[in-house]
Amino acid sequence: MFKTRMTELFxxxxxxxxxxxxxxxEPELVSTVCNAGGLGIFATASCTPEETRxxxxxxxxxxxxxxxxxxILIGPGAQENIQVAIEExxxxINYSLGKPWxxxxxxxxxxxxxxxTAIARHAVRAAQLGCDAVVITGHEAAAHGxxxxxxxxxxxxxxxxKIPIxxxxxxYDGRGLAAALVLGADGISMGSRFMLTKESNIHDKFKQLCLQATEQDxxxxxxxxxxxxxALKTEASEAMMKSGFPLVEAVQGALEIKRLLKLSLWKFIGLSFQMMRAEEGSPLWVQARQAVSARRSMKAIYEGDMEEGILFAGQDCGGISDLPSVEELIDRIITEAEEILEATKKLVHPQKK
Ligand SMILES: Cc1cc2nc3c(=O)[nH]c(=O)nc-3n(C[C@H](O)[C@H](O)[C@H](O)COP(=O)(O)O)c2cc1C
Structure with a gap:
């Protein structure tokens, strides 16, 4: 068992x-993690406020x-989703990009x-703004390190x-948890590892691809x-690296997001301008790529579409080789971290003066 500032705070x-x-x-994965003793976080960026509720x-x-x-605070619907989360x-409330009001x-x-955040200066700013803790994301991570x-x-x-980190x-394992604690963190957050569990909803074709991946993939x-x-290296993601600006797909993706978030055309255009003007906002070409990415991610996760689907994934996929249940995984990580830290203690021999 570990008692850290993270376990105490939450x-x-x-x-x-x-x-x-x-x-x-999804709520099932989030609650399974919570029931197994971890902190489950539900991503709301693809939800309407009513769906968030x-x-x-x-x-x-x-x-x-x-x-x-x-x-993500600069995304469409951010203010409304945060408001609903507060009402509920x-x-x-975990945010990224932008200033928490x-x-x-x-x-x-x-x-x-x-x-x-993925930048030390921004972690300091989060603490100054009154955040209770901060997640810091390294370059190895899936998506945005x-x-x-x-x-x-x-x-x-x-x-x-001074706040918990x-x-x-x-x-993805007990060794990693032990290392994080030794480096000064109070706990770990895992994306790729929980994506590769029995309870995760991602299409089996992509689960298998991740299991076969090495740390170079x-x-x-x-x-x-x-x-x-x-993102995971596949023919589709490699092709995306080489292709020109995907204008037609950006329009398709934008229409898909507008439909998912149930926004009128004017509201959608207004939000796009807001995102351009925000402090850590996104220029139009970034928004266009985000629309493409949303479309491609859904193709990978829901349909297992190998031709167009793109899956964000971390380098740690190279160390992951099974699909345990969430409960098995958490228990295994805790036991392994305890054993490693115990064994490490034995390496310490006080210097003779
Ligand atoms: C498929 C996938 C989708 C992700 N989507 C989001 C997201 O919507 N918002 C976000 O802040 N981070 C997202 N992330 C990043 C995770 O929140 C987390 O920072 C990352 O997975 C940590 O690195 P790890 O994969 O090595 O554990 C995603 C990660 C994966 C694997």
Whole structure:
């Protein structure tokens, strides 16, 4: 058993978090992680406000443990989704990109605010803005890590902020949890590893591809969704690296997002302008790539479409070779981390003076 600032802050049994992943972190997976003692996070960016509300209520039906929602603040519908999460008193609000305007509101009902960043300076800013903890994402991670690896980033942030740190990017086993704690984190957040469990909804074809992948089989590029990010190396993702600007597909993807979020054309265009003007906003070409990425991700996750589907995935897929249940996985990670830290203690011999 581990007792860290992360377990204390959130009132959870194990210092392990399910990272928010659009289309993957459905209420069933989130609640399974919570019931197994971790912190499940539900990604809301692809939800309408009403869906966000229904999903939060569904998670509450499936677990009485703390859980969270994850929202990218510069995305369409961010304000509305955050407002719903506050109305529903979600125990944890995890955000990325943008400035959280809701810290006091969340604190007023006893909720916690969890920032996510891949840059030490932004972690310091999150702490200054009143965040209760911060997820820091290393270069190894699926999707949006920045240039620094977890090995470099965690100790730097640990020296600069006093709030609890959750390490993300490259963590998938007990060795990783032990390493994160030693580096100065209070727990780990895992995306790829939870994506490769029995309960995860991703198409079996992509589960099998990830299991076969080595640590070399991902690509890091801004070609996927306009921001530097990591995806599984496949013929489709390699082709995307070489192709020109996908204008037709961007329009198709934008229409798909507009339909999913049930937005009128004018509201959709208005939000696009808002995203361009926001402090950490996205220019139109980035938004266009995001639309393509959303379409391609759904093709991979739901349809197992190998020709067009693209799956965000971390380098750690190279170390993952099975599909355990969430409960088996969490128990295994905790036991392994305990054993490793115990064994490591035996390496220490006080210096003779
Ligand atoms: C398929 C997939 C989809 C993801 N989608 C999102 C997302 O919608 N929002 C987000 O903030 N991070 C997303 N991530 C990144 C995770 O939140 C997390 O930072 C990352 O998985 C950590 O690295 P790891 O995969 O090595 O554990 C996604 C990751 C994966 C594997």
């Amino acid at each position: 009132g959870i049994k194990h210092p392990i978090m399910l990272a928010g992943m659009n289309w993957i972190t 229904q999903n939060i209520r569904k998670i509450r039906e499936l677990t009485d443990k703390p859980f969270g929602i994850n929202q 008193k979600a125990p944890v 809701f810290v006091e509101q969340v604190h007023s009902y006893g909720g916690k605010v969890l920032g996510t 920045a240039d620094a690896t977890s090995l470099v980033l965690i100790p730097i942030v640990a020296r600069q902020v 959750i390490a993300a990017g490259g963590f 991902t690509l890091y590029s801004d070609r996927f969704d306009g921001m530097p990010g990591r």
